[in-house]
Amino acid sequence: MTSNKSPTTEPASTRRPKSSSGAAGVREFAAEIGFARVAFNLLVVLLLGLLFWTVLDLPPQSAGLHAKVKAHMHVSGVASPITAVLLNFRGYDTLLEIVVLLLASIGCLILRDAPQSHPALAPGRPGKWVLDGMIHVLIPVMLLTAGYLLWAGDHAPGGAFQAGAVLAAAGFLLVLGNRMRFWRTPEWLLRLSLSFGMIVFVLVASVVTILTKNLLQYPENYAGILILLIEISVAGSIGCVLITLFAGHPPVTRTPAADQLWHSNDEPKE
Amino acid sequence: MTALTWIFDGLLTAAMVYLAWSLLSERDLFKAVVLFIAFGLLMALAWVRLRAPDIALAEAAISAGLSGVLLLDAVGAIRSPNPVPEDTSSDSG
Amino acid sequence: MNQPTWYALTGVILFSMGIHAFVIRTHLVRRILAFNIMGSGVFLLLVAIAHRIPGAAPDPVPHALVLTGIVVSVSFTAFGLVLLKKIYAKTGKTALIDPTESTSDQTN
């Protein structure tokens, strides 16, 4: 537990008792005798028991939707059933999932304060040469792996997410080695790279909707190529989003003004 | 053969539950995060056992690797006001 | 008892451990860890139920759901950690309720 002993936290902790009346008082009392905790432990044990019973009671054999997926594989445009489910049968889920990632990176960008390079490895620190070596050797290998995963997603394990994650790992190395100045990225390029995957996905969805009168229904002969197009752009964007989540964080420096801001609004009274 | 796979599955799941338990009750946050990364790798093994290689890849890359790096970074950041360069051992994922 | 059931049971154990820690712990990093353990439990259950016919290929739909779920939970983890760092930078807090105050808070 990294309890913070700096004097600046004092006001925050002395605030509580002032506002604690009523329910909070009861809560403190309950905490003292540990009743709430015992009750909660019992509840979790109960839940575990119910879940055990549930699992043992589940139908022991079931093929799920395996047969249905198999029956429609020939029109899905890909050879791997999981990719078919992800990008064709339940492609709408995946579209929304790309938006989830994009929103996480937007949330992260909102919290940034001032441009600052990643402080992890300043030039001249011991270990820098190791990182340099890793960058020279690993980056090409990683790019190759990402490309392979993207290509393999059609018929074997792999796909846009795995490829994007490998791209992101390469990006991490570059950021750590100060090779990529995240903060120097022009704003428009940052935004475009984050949203590129979603834009392509939405464009494809709109075009096929106009053509087939059905949201995300690919014309049969073009399913494969459209899915590949989506996968490539999505993989790139996922890589960028993940790098942003890593490098786009706010630099942690406490400011004296911060604690005053904390007092500028009140917690509700209960 | 079946006995062997049973022993393997049993050991694997027991190790996962044990790791989860110890990482959730570990007092030192840094150690907890390291245990979490180890847990992620065991999960990847479990996915392979359940014939889900796609998820194994995703788990190793995204969940163990990426979450691990982010968690280490966050723990490093809240440990001291000025982050010290010690969290670079984690970029293998 | 067969292999999928065994893994499914492990999944629900992990979920219960996660939910327990999520509620009783106060430190935000610990809660995010607990969230990830809960997620692992759910995903393990989903993949285990996809594999209920020995020998045959597993049902791909739960696999796709799990892949989606992993990405969603990573997004939450990443955003939560960034928010946590910002809160620490701004207020010096690493928990929503001061950990010195009581060990068994009930924020949830």
Next chain:
Amino acid sequence: MLVSAGAVSTLVCVGGLLRRVWLTGPIRHTVGGWSSPLGIELYADGLSTALLAVTAVIMGTAGFYVVDAIRHKNGHTEGYDSDFFWPLWFFLWTTFNAVFLSRDVFNLYITLELLVLCAVPLLILAGSGAALIAGMRYLLVAMLGSMCYLLGVALLYAQYDTLSIPQLGALMVSSPGTAAAVVLMTLGLLLKTALFPLHFWLPSAHGNAPAAVSALLSGLVVKASFYLLVRLWFGAFAGIVSVGAGNFLGLLGSLAIIWGSLLALRQQRLKLVIAYSTVAQIGYFFLLFPLVIGGTQLCAPSDRVDWLTMAGSGAMYFMLSHALAKAAMFLAAGCIAHAAASDRLNEVIGIGRYLPVSVFAFALAGVSLMGLPPSGGFVGKWMMLKAAFATNQWWWAMVISLGGLLAAAYVFMVLKQTVVFRLVDIRFYEVPRGMQWAALLLALFSLLLGVSGQVPLDLLAVGSPFSPRAGQGWLP
């Protein structure tokens, strides 16, 4: 420019959908051409289109408020001028549309996550430490809730091999797995809807967000998870849930009404009064469950359909009118806070003389919350009261009336401070007209909903999920 183009095009689409549903009945759309167990289906009936329309009205009007707030900055723009405000705004709007149109339990899981990832960044744009903490608390609650929900989804898929709500409804039978799924999914959604006693996160989140965002959080975001509960309980779980379970939710709802109202009376900040009022009003929505589920047993079979539809439509009507009224209240509070640079009740004394439009908007919205005629709140409460008596459940009628009195108490508390007392020596910032009129417009809409009477009711009746069919619950 771009903002209005986006808003207008969405409004046009919603209008078109509304017209089609009104003329031809519920619409089913198979995404990708794959029908249900394999693919995802979208579905629009009267309830979902009504929600889409109300969402469009609130998002459009609140957007107008924000445009005006950005145009006339006075030092505190509450984060509206952030580069990311409008993208998040439109993502949120899109997400609402996705929630109200989906009927696939896993797809709904993702849309709920999207909702959180739009709402929390919008909330923390306020920038204060309190807003950050409130955002974190909200995020954690959402994480816990969605994991419980997802485990429920997994258990359902394990038993029925489908994720579609109507198909689940046709297949579901009592079993431990079903019970666990119902409990987990309901618990997760109750956390997100902030039903008492799981409301602890709501006041700080809704009270510390920028005013226009509070309007969305209170007016729409909590409704999204409640809407999903309604769809599940009267769609998928219809054959499973018992009268006792419905009564339990009703009991929690009653406690929420009383507890939320009492705490609203104790607050010293205007936005917190409104936030606790939301806690109370959420309680009303949950009276839907005992009124409809309990009604099936306690009411004579001959006129069952009428009364149950009336209870359901009444609760939904109340929910729509609450969405408009609560959004109006938060916008009015935003105007008041803009003028006084604070929303503490003892610093806005007598502000009504300077901001008659905003205070009037607050009062009009208050009329709807209290349930006085001719507001939409009145019609909703009236229908619920009638259904409560007709199905021999008079005790819920007592709660409904008591809640109205308590709402009157906290609305008048605010009005007393802002109108009745006068302070001589006080200075206020000027509030742009557009902001004030946006609040009033929403309050008028909430009133209009009551005056228009039968039209929204007819819309809600299109494919109503509340009319039971013989032997199979409420399946559409």
